[in-house]
Amino acid sequence: MTDPLRPSDHADSLPAGSGDDVTQPRLGVIGWLRWGWRQLTSMRTALVLLLLLAIAAVPGSLVPQRTADPNGVTQYFTDNPDLAPVLDKLSLFDVYSSPWFSAIYLLLFVSLIGCVLPRTKHHWKALRSQPPRTPARLSRLDGHRTRTIEVEQDADAVAAAAIDSAAAQLRKSGYRVARYDARGSFSVSAERGYLRETGNLLFHGALVGVLIAVGVGGGFTYTGQRVLVEGQAFSNSLLDYSSFNPGRFVGGDTLTPYSMTLDKFDVTYVPPGQPGSGQAGDFVAHVTTQTPGGEAQDGEVRVNHPLDVQGDRVYLLGNGYAPTVTIRDAQGNEVFHDSVAFLPQDANMTSLGVIKVADGLPQQLGLLGFFYPTMDVLPSGALTSTYGALEYPTLTLRVYEGDLGIDDGTPRSVYTLDPSGMTQIAGGDSGTPAIQLMPGQTEDLPNGLGTITFENEAPAGATGYEQSVKRFASLSIHRDLAGPWVLGFALLALFGLLAALFVPRRRMWVKATPREGVVEIEYAGLARGEDPTLAAAVVQLADKHGATLPAQSHPDTGKVD
Amino acid sequence: MPGTDPLLLDEISLLLVWTAVAIYVLAFIAYAIDLARRSDLALKAKDEVVARELVTAGGGGVISSGTASAASPSSAKPRYLWARMGTVLTALGFVFHLVATVLRGVAAGRVPWSNMYEFAMTGLLLIIAVYLVVLTRYDLRFLGSLMTGLAVLLLGGATLAFHVEVVPLADPLKSVWLVVHVFVASLATALFALAFGLSVVQLIQARRERKLADAPADAATKRSFLRTVPNADALESLAYRFAIVGFIFWTFTLIAGSIWANDAWGRFWGFDTKEVWTFVIWVLYAGYIHARATRGWRGTRSAWLSIIGFTAVLFNFTIVNVFFKGLHAYSGLTT
Ligand code: HEM
Numbered sequence: 001m002t003d004p005l006r007p008s009d010h011a012d013s014l015p016a017g018s019g020d021d022v023t024q025p026r027l028g029v030i031g032w033l034r035w036g037w038r039q040l041t042s043m044r045t046a047l048v049l050l051l052l053l054a055i056a057a058v059p060g061s062l063v064p065q066r067t068a069d070p071n072g073v074t075q076y077f078t079d080n081p082d083l084a085p086v087l088d089k090l091s092l093f094d095v096y097s098s099p100w101f102s103a104i105y106l107l108l109f110v111s112l113i114g115c116v117l118p119r120t121k122h123h124w125k126a127l128r129s130q131p132p133r134t135p136a137r138l139s140r141l142d143g144h145r146t147r148t149i150e151v152e153q154d155a156d157a158v159a160a161a162a163i164d165s166a167a168a169q170l171r172k173s174g175y176r177v178a179r180y181d182a183r184g185s186f187s188v189s190a191e192r193g194y195l196r197e198t199g200n201l202l203f204h205g206a207l208v209g210v211l212i213a214v215g216v217g218g219g220f221t222y223t224g225q226r227v228l229v230e231g232q233a234f235s236n237s238l239l240d241y242s243s244f245n246p247g248r249f250v251g252g253d254t255l256t257p258y259s260m261t262l263d264k265f266d267v268t269y270v271p272p273g274q275p276g277s278g279q280a281g282d283f284v285a286h287v288t289t290q291t292p293g294g295e296a297q298d299g300e301v302r303v304n305h306p307l308d309v310q311g312d313r314v315y316l317l318g319n320g321y322a323p324t325v326t327i328r329d330a331q332g333n334e335v336f337h338d339s340v341a342f343l344p345q346d347a348n349m350t351s352l353g354v355i356k357v358a359d360g361l362p363q364q365l366g367l368l369g370f371f372y373p374t375m376d377v378l379p380s381g382a383l384t385s386t387y388g389a390l391e392y393p394t395l396t397l398r399v400y401e402g403d404l405g406i407d408d409g410t411p412r413s414v415y416t417l418d419p420s421g422m423t424q425i426a427g428g429d430s431g432t433p434a435i436q437l438m439p440g441q442t443e444d445l446p447n448g449l450g451t452i453t454f455e456n457e458a459p460a461g462a463t464g465y466e467q468s469v470k471r472f473a474s475l476s477i478h479r480d481l482a483g484p485w486v487l488g489f490a491l492l493a494l495f496g497l498l499a500a501l502f503v504p505r506r507r508m509w510v511k512a513t514p515r516e517g518v519v520e521i522e523y524a525g526l527a528r529g530e531d532p533t534l535a536a537a538v539v540q541l542a543d544k545h546g547a548t549l550p551a552q553s554h555p556d557t558g559k560v561d
Numbered sequence: 562m563p564g565t566d567p568l569l570l571d572e573i574s575l576l577l578v579w580t581a582v583a584i585y586v587l588a589f590i591a592y593a594i595d596l597a598r599r600s601d602l603a604l605k606a607k608d609e610v611v612a613r614e615l616v617t618a619g620g621g622g623v624i625s626s627g628t629a630s631a632a633s634p635s636s637a638k639p640r641y642l643w644a645r646m647g648t649v650l651t652a653l654g655f656v657f658h659l660v661a662t663v664l665r666g667v668a669a670g671r672v673p674w675s676n677m678y679e680f681a682m683t684g685l686l687l688i689i690a691v692y693l694v695v696l697t698r699y700d701l702r703f704l705g706s707l708m709t710g711l712a713v714l715l716l717g718g719a720t721l722a723f724h725v726e727v728v729p730l731a732d733p734l735k736s737v738w739l740v741v742h743v744f745v746a747s748l749a750t751a752l753f754a755l756a757f758g759l760s761v762v763q764l765i766q767a768r769r770e771r772k773l774a775d776a777p778a779d780a781a782t783k784r785s786f787l788r789t790v791p792n793a794d795a796l797e798s799l800a801y802r803f804a805i806v807g808f809i810f811w812t813f814t815l816i817a818g819s820i821w822a823n824d825a826w827g828r829f830w831g832f833d834t835k836e837v838w839t840f841v842i843w844v845l846y847a848g849y850i851h852a853r854a855t856r857g858w859r860g861t862r863s864a865w866l867s868i869i870g871f872t873a874v875l876f877n878f879t880i881v882n883v884f885f886k887g888l889h890a891y892s893g894l895t896t
């Protein structure tokens with residue numbers, strides 16, 4: 001018996017005797033467990049779990065997810081203050097790690113393993129067993145054909161020879177063959193398509209592989225983010241990341257030491273008047289990397305083309321302008337000098353940034369700045385940027401004086417300013433207009449606090465504003481050990497699937513029965529599972545074999561029933 | 562580049578698209594007339610058979626209605642003139658459609674599947690192409706009105722709603738994976754579309770067969786194109802064959818998409834809305850394949866899964882692209 005082992009409710013297996021149900025009341029604990037296990041590993045359960053999985057995955061696309069869109073979740077809480085906590089209780093913001101989603105796929109995979117293991121064992125045996133005995137009446141099977149050879153003497157010898165050649169022919173086309181010669185008839189039984197079941201098992205097994213690779217590999221994966229302004233460097237250590245998400249099994253000492261400098265960031269804009277004008281593209285971060293004791297190496301980070309450094313992959317996440325600002329106190333002493341990354345707010349790079357001066361002035365100073373690479377004034381009087389490149393760069397700043405709230409150890413984002421506990425001394429309702437600067441310009445701070453300069457970073461002798469403001473790149477550094485494994489298993493699954501769906505599994509028989517003066521040869525096939533080309537295959541076998549037979553043979557009509 | 566002004570090329574392309582849509586409308590009409598007339602033809606053919614049997618049987622023969630209805634329609638093969646016209650028109654529309662798509666690609670200087678309008682254009686081109694190719698092997702012209710109807714609705718709708726002028730690609734789209742991933746996804750969609758059509762007809766046919774079994778006399782005289790269509794079992798196994806090829810392509814789409822996501826976003830899977838739906842569709846079709854192998858699910862129930870699967874594909878392409886927020890924001894529409 002070499003049929004693949006299928007769950008008992010597989011469409012091709014015989015309906016199970018009703019005995020199972022009848023004996024139910026007398027089942028012991030073991031019996032119940034066995035019954036439950038059989039239910040769990042049945043085709044119907046697999047199907048229901050698959051459909052449940054499909055349905056359960058949907059809400060994650062309707063409600064923002066913490067992993068994919070954390071800001072969306074925050075926004076959702078703001079917009080739906082009543083509903084959001086309820087949804088949160090149901091894990092709807094973390095669908096794919098929720099207990100109910102996990103339960104579905106874990107059950108599915110338990111079912112899968114429970115289904116695949118016995119089948120693998122069975123298939124292993126089948127691979128080394130003989131094709132089954134030739135059925136007594138081939139005429140009942142698909143595409144049954146007959147052919148008669150007229151013989152003068154030894155009909156047995158002719159029959160045996162015909163079967164020999166049929167067996168050879170079948171073996172040549174990939175069948176495993178066995179001879180069954182008995183009681184006045186000679187026959188060959190052939191089977192092919194074991195690869196179909198192998199493919200099926202490989203596919204299902206590889207799915208388990210994908211799940212394990214994702215689960216375990218994820219523990220060895222880390223990602224870290226870092227913003228670099230042109231000219232800045234960072235070293236690959238925990239301290240130098242602005243955020244770092246390690247997998248469960250990643251320690252800080254596992255980071256490979258190297259350093260990376262952002263030399264230059266390039267971007268091009270579609271000029272005005274062309275289709276898609278103002279659209280930015282061809283982002284390139286030119287970097288230099290250096291390992292301890294190694295040579296400095298130039299590299300590029302582009303969208304779609306991460307840079308490989310020592311097994312890490314460096315991705316370009318975002319970019320923007322980092323205006324360089326110098327602040328001096330009333331005596332002219334420098335109290336602040338830095339290039340501050342401003343976060344882009346729209347396609348034309350209107351950018352928002354915060355400058356915090358903690359020391360050196362009578363009180364702490366907070367400046368909330370807008371940067372417009374190509375500033376224009378709207379009819380309403382508000383400022384806006386009309387183009388992403390540096391055509392008419394302008395920086396405006398509102399100034400707050402007071403307590404920045406950073407001394408008590410509360411973590412504060414460098415990109416936001418909490419003005420509570422501060423007094424606005426320029427811009428807004430303060431009575432003093434906001435400070436407005438172009439590169440190279442200096443203004444007085446209000447109340448005689450000192451001066452502020454928007455530095456022009458262009459090299460000496462440059463004309464225009466093109467290089468007047470530095471850019472920053474926000475980089476994401478990943479180490480992903482799971483990826484290659486996941487890909488490997490996914491490809492295995494794909495190949496398994498190809499075999500499982502397209503390799504026909506079939507049996508063929510050729511039987512020769514010597515009678516008076518003739519040898520009758522029969523051909524028949526039997527499909528095991530989906531096999532649309534079986535009938536054609538039998539015809540082909542019969543024709544090809546017929547051609548090798550003595551000339552006085554003639555085909556009978558192919559009886560197809 | 563003299564004479565290759567992208568704007569002009571796109572305008573010509575647009576004109577050709579509308580021509581194609583118009584021709585598809587005609588093809589749809591021809592196919593619809595064909596379906597309406599098939600029942601007549603089939604009845605007439607049957608009458609002829611009955612008449613012949615009466616003649617050959619002479620006076621003494623008893624004609625049971627069972628014999629008549631069992632006579633396969635092919636015994637007096639009617640020629641479907643309108644269907645043939647529908648196919649010719651579909652092929653003609655396809656040529657215009659193809660040239661329009663190629664021109665759009667030339668105008669843009671890249672593959673013509675990078676925003677909603679172009680996805681629709683290429684996706685439907687493939688649907689029609691697969692349909693026409695399959696016609697050379699199987700007579701599926703009874704699906705003609707469904708296929709051309711789909712093309713008219715979606716291509717016309719996409720052109721009205723989603724047409725955008727050619728603009729340079731956004732950086733994340735500049736990748737070989739755009740070429741591979743999106744093309745294979747469209748191919749899978751085309752195969753799912755065909756499987757969907759067959760499953761729909763299968764359901765209707767199965768209903769008719771049930772009625773026929775319940776009240777042979779009533780149903781046998783009812784006119785219906787279904788008489789000329791293969792039986793539900795045959796439709797089902799054909800649908801299955803297209804669906805599994807589509808499923809292979811979809812699996813590849815999923816893998817290729819993950820590789821691309823890993824290059825573009827630094828993770829191969831992140832349950833982005835589009836990823837979620839691609840996964841849901843994959844699982845649905847895996848369910849369909851399982852259903853075909855599960856006792857009690859083969860037949861009508863599995864056909865419903867094929868229909869739900871394709872509905873999800875359409876949903877993924879339209880609603881998810883336009884209204885759902887996610888990283889795959891490439892509809893090309895400004896919001
Ligand atoms: C992650 C969940 C699963 C997925 C995505 C999945 C997917 C598939 C696919 C695509 C096929 C068609 C390929 C082939 O015929 O070999 C298939 C077939 C099959 N699966 Fe699964 N499967 C899953 C779980 C299971 C489970 C839990 C069982 C056991 C109950 C199972 C049993 C089978 C069987 C017996 C076939 C062969 C069907 C036939 O004879 O045509 N599968 N599965």
